[in-house]
Amino acid sequence: MWSDLANTCRRLHFDIGTMLRIKFTFAVPGEFKWPGTIAANSSEQCLVDSSDFLPTLMEIAGIEPKAEFEMDGRSFVPQLKGETGNPREWMYFHFEPMSPNSSL
Numbered sequence: 001m002w003s004d005l006a007n008t009c010r011r012l013h014f015d016i017g018t019m020l021r022i023k024f025t026f027a028v029p030g031e032f033k034w035p036g037t038i039a040a041n042s043s044e045q046c047l048v049d050s051s052d053f054l055p056t057l058m059e060i061a062g063i064e065p066k067a068e069f070e071m072d073g074r075s076f077v078p079q080l081k082g083e084t085g086n087p088r089e090w091m092y093f094h095f096e097p098m099s100p101n102s103s104l
Contacts, residue, residue: 046079047088
């Protein structure tokens, strides 16, 4: 199991500049099954963030968000169907473990 996780993680970079920046890049495969929509044994290489699941599930359910409801995520339904869609080129995530609001 740990070797699979290690193989999934691409690399851990340390950049020394005016401050130490840590770039942790990882890829976690996802499996989706949607008979009649997702082709069997198909594969797609696209960047998906956790914020993308809400708009994706809303699109699948046929729920249109209200105009004033802003979402950071993007639906990845087109990619599930094998279409181009609107894939991400990058994403940024920040976690501050020393924050007073952190549960760690």
